[in-house]
Each structure stands twice: as structure tokens, then as C-alpha cells.
Amino acid sequence: MSAGCRTCAAVVLCLVVGGLCGCGGEGRFGARGSQIAFSSNRTGEFQIYTMEEDGSNQRMLTGDPAFWNGGPAWSPDGSKLAFERSQGADADIWVMEPDGTNLQQLTSDAGSPDPGIDRGPAWSPDGAQIAFQSNLAGSDDIYVMNADGSDRRRVTAWDNSDDGGPTWSPDGSQIAFASTRGGGHHIYTMNADGTRQRRLARGDGSDSQPAWSPDGSRIAFTRWSAVTGTDVCIIGVDGRGLQQLANSPQPEHDPVWSPDGTKIAFVADYDGNHDIYVMDADGSNARRLTWTAANEFGPAWRP
Numbered sequence: 001m002s003a004g005c006r007t008c009a010a011v012v013l014c015l016v017v018g019g020l021c022g023c024g025g026e027g028r029f030g031a032r033g034s035q036i037a038f039s040s041n042r043t044g045e046f047q048i049y050t051m052e053e054d055g056s057n058q059r060m061l062t063g064d065p066a067f068w069n070g071g072p073a074w075s076p077d078g079s080k081l082a083f084e085r086s087q088g089a090d091a092d093i094w095v096m097e098p099d100g101t102n103l104q105q106l107t108s109d110a111g112s113p114d115p116g117i118d119r120g121p122a123w124s125p126d127g128a129q130i131a132f133q134s135n136l137a138g139s140d141d142i143y144v145m146n147a148d149g150s151d152r153r154r155v156t157a158w159d160n161s162d163d164g165g166p167t168w169s170p171d172g173s174q175i176a177f178a179s180t181r182g183g184g185h186h187i188y189t190m191n192a193d194g195t196r197q198r199r200l201a202r203g204d205g206s207d208s209q210p211a212w213s214p215d216g217s218r219i220a221f222t223r224w225s226a227v228t229g230t231d232v233c234i235i236g237v238d239g240r241g242l243q244q245l246a247n248s249p250q251p252e253h254d255p256v257w258s259p260d261g262t263k264i265a266f267v268a269d270y271d272g273n274h275d276i277y278v279m280d281a282d283g284s285n286a287r288r289l290t291w292t293a294a295n296e297f298g299p300a301w302r303p
């Protein structure tokens with residue numbers, strides 16, 4: 001296996017088990033809809049950063065080299081960032097303010113009963129709940145908890161398949177996610193209480209990382225094929241209108257919508273490492289926002 005293929009395999013594995021989605025006002029930390037949070041290992045371990053949507057003003061929010069930090073997700077009012085933080089084999093959901101202060105751990109291993117690897121936080125549109133994936137029951141499943149970490153409940157329980165990468169519909173009634181049930185990796189939708197689970201995108205690709213569009217009509221996601229590796233695609237919530245937006249032979253993944261639905265931020269590796277890019281929602285006009293030799297992942301647009 002070539003180094004490139006190993007990278008692809010690592011990315012695909014990361015996409016399958018990792019859930020990255022996520023998604024005010026003229027406030028203390030920038031204008032509404034103009035900031036993007038992401039993770040980068042430019043200083044060593046992965047930390048959470050924010051930048052303006054033109055790539056300027058990149059600031060590190062977390063800085064403890066003992067922890068891996070990723071998967072940032074903005075609260076709907078833009079006042080908080082949920083993210084996944086791990087040390088060793090464990091990972092939990094944390095939340096902080098957009099300047100990196102007031103860190104709080106929402107899921108915990110302390111004293112058990114939570115030995116789970118908890119990842120991929122996604123806020124409900126009303127800000128009251130956070131969906132995430134956890135292997136608490138063995139395989140990865142989607143869980144929903146109150147935004148303060150209380151009242152966790154499991155909403156997927158399909159054999160031993162892995163379910164991850166939750167993203168809420170804008171009206172809060174549904175959650176899309178990626179699942180390995182039935183073989184392969186595909187996008188499913190369900191009611192937010194776990195009922196009416198059904199497969200969305202057909203085709204032979206390995207699909208992951210769904211991101212619901214702000215107008216509710218489409219879902220962006222990552223599809224892996226043997227020809228072009230991981231690509232950014234979108235599909236209607238009725239399962240029609242599949243489009244490939246970024247499908248070069250290089251890896252493209254981690255799609256997320258701008259709050260106004262006109263742009264999609266994503267991650268691509270066009271020069272040997274991963275960086276954040278933004279394109280128009282029709283796939284045109286891609287421009288690069290980060291220029292490091294390190295890796296950037298998991299963009300999340302501030303509401």
C-alpha cells in the first residue's frame with residue numbers, strides 16, 4: 001500500500017468513526033456568520049482555532065498539549081463551542097466560550113459509568129440538546145443529551161453497526177448520520193427520538209459526515225470511491241439530485257454549510273497535508289483559507 005493509500009485509508013477510517021459536523025450577532029468575538037472554527041496540529045497536538053471566513057485572524061482557543069481537541073460545533077446562538085477532547089484512548093464532549101474560556105466537560109469517565117469514546121457533537125437548532133456519537137454500548141451509536149450534559153439517551157441501537165456523525169435538520173425534527181448497518185457506509189436519517197430510521201443516499205460509495213443545509217432541503221456529505229478517493233457531495237433530503245462538488249483524485253471531506261447556505265467549507269489535501277477551503281454551494285470558486293504544512297480538519301461555521 002502506498003503512502004497515499006495509507007493516508008486515504010486513515011482518512012476513511014477517521015471519517016467512518018469520526019463524526020464531524022457542526023455547525024453571533026455582532027458580539028465580543030466577531031460578526032455573525034463570518035467565523036469558522038476548526039482543529040489543527042500546527043503546534044503539535046490538535047487544538048481548536050477560529051478564523052474569519054477569508055482565513056484571516058487565526059486564533060488558538062485550546063492550548064493544553066496534553067489533550068487532542070477536534071470536532072468543534074457552534075451553539076445556534078454562536079455563544080459556545082462544543083468539541084471533542086481526548087487523552088490517550090478516551091474522548092469526551094466538552095464545551096467552551098468562543099475565546100477559549102470557561103471549559104466544561106459534558107461527558108465524563110470519572111468514576112464511570114461512562115467509559116465511552118464520545119465524539120462529533122452537534123447542537124439541536126434550539127440549543128437545548130447536543131447529539132453525539134459514543135461507543136458506550138460497544139459499537140458507536142448516536143446519543144442525545146441536554147446541553148448541560150444531563151439526561152443522556154441512546155437513539156440508535158442497530159446490531160453491532162457503527163452510527164456516527166450526527167447533524168440536525170434545521171427544524172430540529174430529524175437527525176442525519178452515517179451508519180455501517182447492512183454493510184458499507186451510508187447516510188441515514190431518523191426522527192430525533194430515533195424512530196423512522198431510513199437510508200438516504202444510494203450508490204456504491206462509502207458515505208459519511210452528513211451536514212444538513214440551513215434551508216433543510218439538502219445534505220452535504222463525504223463519499224469515498226476507488227477512483228477519486230473522498231469527495232464532497234450533496235443530495236436532496238428526498239434522496240434525489242446527487243451532485244459531486246469536489247471530486248479531484250485528492251482527498252476532499254468534512255463539508256459544512258455557511259449559515260446563509262451559499263457556501264460550503266471543506267477540507268482537502270492537495271499538497272501533502274490537509275487544509276480548510278471554501279467553495280460556493282454549487283461547487284465553484286474554491287478558495288484556500290489555511291496554508292500550513294500541518295493538518296487542519298473539521299471546519300464549523302459560526303451561526
Ligand SMILES: [Ca+2]
Pocket residue numbers: 228229230231246247248249250251252
Ligand atoms: Ca477526491
Ligand SMILES: [Ca+2]
Pocket residue numbers: 273274275290291292293294295296
Ligand atoms: Ca495544512
